[in-house]
Amino acid sequence: MRRWNGWGDDKVDFHLSGSAQGMLEELIGSGTPREDVDLAGMLAKIPASRLPDHPLVDREPLTRLRHAVGQSFPDWVQIRYGDLRRFPDGVAFPNDDREVGVLLRYAAETEARVIPYGGGTSVVGHLTTPKGDQPVLMIATTRLNQLQKLDRRNYLATFGAGVNGPDLEAALRAEGFTLGHYPQSFEYSTLGGWVAARSSGQQSLGYGRIEDMFAGGRMYTPTGIFDMNTLPASAAGPDLRHMVLGSEGRMGVISEATVRIRRLPEAERFHAVFFPDWTLAEQAVREVSQAGVPLSMMRLSNAMETQTNLALAGKERLINGLKQYLELRRVNVADQGCMLIIGFTGARAIVKAGRRKALELCRRYRGVHMYRMLGEAWRKNRFRTPYARNELWRLGYGVDTLETCVHWDVVGEAMAGIEAALRNALNVENEAVHVFTHLSHFYSSGCSIYTTYLFRLPANGEAAMARWRRLKEAASEQIVKYRGTISHQHGVGEDHQPYLVHEKTPLGIDLIKQNCAFFDPKGMMNPGKLV
Numbered sequence: 001m002r003r004w005n006g007w008g009d010d011k012v013d014f015h016l017s018g019s020a021q022g023m024l025e026e027l028i029g030s031g032t033p034r035e036d037v038d039l040a041g042m043l044a045k046i047p048a049s050r051l052p053d054h055p056l057v058d059r060e061p062l063t064r065l066r067h068a069v070g071q072s073f074p075d076w077v078q079i080r081y082g083d084l085r086r087f088p089d090g091v092a093f094p095n096d097d098r099e100v101g102v103l104l105r106y107a108a109e110t111e112a113r114v115i116p117y118g119g120g121t122s123v124v125g126h127l128t129t130p131k132g133d134q135p136v137l138m139i140a141t142t143r144l145n146q147l148q149k150l151d152r153r154n155y156l157a158t159f160g161a162g163v164n165g166p167d168l169e170a171a172l173r174a175e176g177f178t179l180g181h182y183p184q185s186f187e188y189s190t191l192g193g194w195v196a197a198r199s200s201g202q203q204s205l206g207y208g209r210i211e212d213m214f215a216g217g218r219m220y221t222p223t224g225i226f227d228m229n230t231l232p233a234s235a236a237g238p239d240l241r242h243m244v245l246g247s248e249g250r251m252g253v254i255s256e257a258t259v260r261i262r263r264l265p266e267a268e269r270f271h272a273v274f275f276p277d278w279t280l281a282e283q284a285v286r287e288v289s290q291a292g293v294p295l296s297m298m299r300l301s302n303a304m305e306t307q308t309n310l311a312l313a314g315k316e317r318l319i320n321g322l323k324q325y326l327e328l329r330r331v332n333v334a335d336q337g338c339m340l341i342i343g344f345t346g347a348r349a350i351v352k353a354g355r356r357k358a359l360e361l362c363r364r365y366r367g368v369h370m371y372r373m374l375g376e377a378w379r380k381n382r383f384r385t386p387y388a389r390n391e392l393w394r395l396g397y398g399v400d401t402l403e404t405c406v407h408w409d410v411v412g413e414a415m416a417g418i419e420a421a422l423r424n425a426l427n428v429e430n431e432a433v434h435v436f437t438h439l440s441h442f443y444s445s446g447c448s449i450y451t452t453y454l455f456r457l458p459a460n461g462e463a464a465m466a467r468w469r470r471l472k473e474a475a476s477e478q479i480v481k482y483r484g485t486i487s488h489q490h491g492v493g494e495d496h497q498p499y500l501v502h503e504k505t506p507l508g509i510d511l512i513k514q515n516c517a518f519f520d521p522k523g524m525m526n527p528g529k530l531v
């Protein structure tokens with residue numbers, strides 16, 4: 001069963017190797033394991049529902065608790081320290097489109113606010129119950145999860161918006177197709193959530209971002225039903241899909257989405273390449289991206305992330321052997337060495353040609369090719385890593401990530417600026433922060449920077465939030481300084497809202513507000529998020 005106060009399936013644990021624990025203790029000190037509030041304690045805090053009875057609405061405290069938060073750091077603090085004070089008043093699970101319409105009318109009649117809920121994997125405060133006297137209804141898309149139409153001729157598939165990653169891929173693979181969208185939250189996140197939060201999957205280099213895949217669909221709004229045609233391309237005025245992409249539940253509930261699919265690839269390979277230092281590694285990935293080599297992914301870890309990943313891997317004898325071999329090839333992974341995972345997907349001939357060209361470019365920057373073992377290990381564990389967060393928390397460490405996208409000319413500086421800001425953000429408390437970064441989504445003009453930071457958890461939730469706010473603000477200011485986007489893939493929610501104006505301009509923010517107000521004149525849809 002899915003954990004109510006952590007990440008993932010409660011049958012799956014992540015064991016932190018001795019070397020990883022030792023590394024953390026050395027870098028930021030020992031964590032103090034703390035006791036979480038238990039389920040009964042949390043349920044006791046839930047007040048009576050303010051929503052009137054309705055056959056489609058579940059007002060049970062456990063259901064409301066299970067849909068009360070996402071996966072952001074503030075969400076975790078509230079649910080684990082037991083500080084959560086606001087809960088939705090009910091959760092509805094519509095069985096079809098028509099019931100979504102029924103629920104929006106019920107919400108309008110009862111003056112309820114509505115939050116569309118997909119997989120609940122938001123990491124930026126998209127799902128927070130707003131303050132105020134009005135009741136709050138979650139519309140969970142869980143049951144809108146069927147493959148409705150597979151158009152083999154036009155390579156299009158229409159799904160209910162609540163389908164999650166594994167179910168969507170299973171349905172397509174059974175027919176010889178794939179979508180190829182693999183966010184790290186794949187296990188639980190949904191097609192509707194990907195569209196609403198403008199998601200990007202780990203293999204976006206080959207398959208594109210969700211905006212490349214989303215061909216059209218249907219959104220139920222307080223103003224009416226908005227249908228988006230699925231044309232291959234159009235020059236007929238602004239593309240209206242782009243208003244719905246990134247709408248974060250502020251305009252309506254996406255009930256179904258049609259996506260552009262591909263034939264299952266003939267071959268897929270993931271390899272590892274090690275570079276002597278960051279400067280060489282960054283030049284190599286820029287050149288590979290700009291040369292248009294057919295790849296499905298790259299992930300370049302900086303030196304600290306490389307060391308952390310190798311420590312997390314356990315398997316000390318194997319890793320020591322690897323380190324010795326790399327030293328002979330003049331790459332020191334205990335110091336400046338950087339690991340690149342690189343993926344090739346598609347027809348066999350293209351995989352072969354892409355590999356040859358990419359590895360040739362890497363060699364120019366003294367990249368040492370380590371073949372497939374580490375690349376395959378990455379593929380195998382790609383959805384397992386988030387489980388480490390449960391174990392870290394148990395040991396008394398908080399962990400969060402942030403991401404941006406910048407032009408190539410500032411990638412190195414922006415990464416260093418973000419890392420330094422995070423590393424120093426808790427100096428006032430004499431607390432150290434462990435920070436590391438990778439580049440993971442690549443474009444000809446730039447790439448995304450994805451930074452992870454770990455710090456010790458204090459005794460109470462208020463202090464944990466104060467720590468997190470310092471860190472988040474320090475890093476976000478650097479993102480603004482380097483003219484990066486405040487989010488490359490996680491969206492805006494509540495947490496990124498203060499910084500959005502730097503990217504969109506005041507006029508742009510007004511335009512987004514007007515679009516929301518057009519679909520939702522009374523402001524009932526997910527208020528307080530996005531803008």
Ligand SMILES: Cc1cc2nc3c(=O)[nH]c(=O)nc-3n(C[C@H](O)[C@H](O)[C@H](O)COP(=O)(O)OP(=O)(O)OC[C@H]3O[C@@H](n4cnc5c(N)ncnc54)[C@H](O)[C@@H]3O)c2cc1C
Pocket residue numbers: 007070071115116117118119120121122123126127141161162182183184185188189190191192193194195196197198199200201202248249250252253254255386489490491526529
């Ligand atoms: C461990 C972890 C790893 C992650 N890795 C990635 C990653 O690699 N790439 C990435 O892009 N993101 C990642 N995320 C963030 C998150 O998974 C994405 O934002 C995802 O798109 C959210 O989908 P969801 O179905 O869980 O939506 P939810 O979290 O339920 O909702 C997110 C927002 O979308 C709205 N929404 C959801 N469904 C609908 C709908 N049908 N109609 C209208 N609005 C809707 C909600 O109201 C909310 O505002 C990660 C999160 C976690 C916890």
